[in-house]
Amino acid sequence: MTAQMTTEYVLSEEMQSLVYWSSVYSAADADLDSSRAAYDAMCRHYTLPRDGKIDIEDHHLENAGQMVDVRLYRPKNIKAPATGWPCVLYFHGGGFVVGGLDSHEFLLSYICQDLNIIVLSVDYRLAPEHRFPAAYDDCQFAYTWLRTHAEQWNVDADNIIVAGDSAGGNLAAAVTVALQHTAQQAKGLVVIYPMLTTRFDLPAYKLHAHAPLLTAADGEYYLREYAPDASQWNDLRLAPLLAHDFSDMPESFIAIAEFDPLSDDGKYFSEKLTQAGIENRFYVAKGMLHGGLRLMRDCPEVRHLYQQMLEAIQKMIEKS
16 A cells, blocks of 8 residues: 555555555556456455355347357356246446456355345457447447346346446446336346546545545546547436436435545435436445455455345335
């Protein structure tokens, strides 16, 4: 940790460890392949070996000639509900640039086991090879495909929770904003430290501009990699917080990290949902950094966030 980080942020030992290992797995240079390889290595560090307690399968969905890879996590040796399995459709974080089917298995395998529901992870196209709205298009397609073909995996099409963290939280929120007034809205929305606006003018961007693990400059870099054309930055598929209508949003759980330049994104999103009369739970993970979800087994505060998320999902899927 740098002196600046030590003086500005009082971090738990677990959070300090995350900062340390993130630096260990940092890319040797600015090369994109190096960045992805380093990120993948860090992800493996926080992912336990598969233990055979759930079924995990990779599948390919075809969208007008474009293949979208997905990973299905399914309860094992448990009878499905009569209406089919509830499902969490998850969009991974990684700034639209890194991440994939392996990067968030540390989380998704446990959601499947702890709630006895299906989890489907989407390997959307990454920037800069694929610019906006490619990632959004893949996620929106995956949701539509899942509703249309729910019986293929014995999924309850009316019990789908759309979820994601960081850039994945952006994609999850954008998909549900677009689903308003279509009669196809998701059952629930779960976003963890999401990036929801492109304006970089909320107070947290200045307050936590130099936060460990994600700085304000990092956030703008990732945005420009995905959407270099600033004329697109008001598009709700990219900046769902800018929507004027939240009247047909699903029940939501929004969690933010206290020490994160994106922390106000989730806060203002929750306020807009509340103003629109949408039931939502807003949770602040004290002392947590962006990306801290990886410590869900090690850090008490992150473990508590995870439990709150599970309770929120369970509540959503139990509602008729």
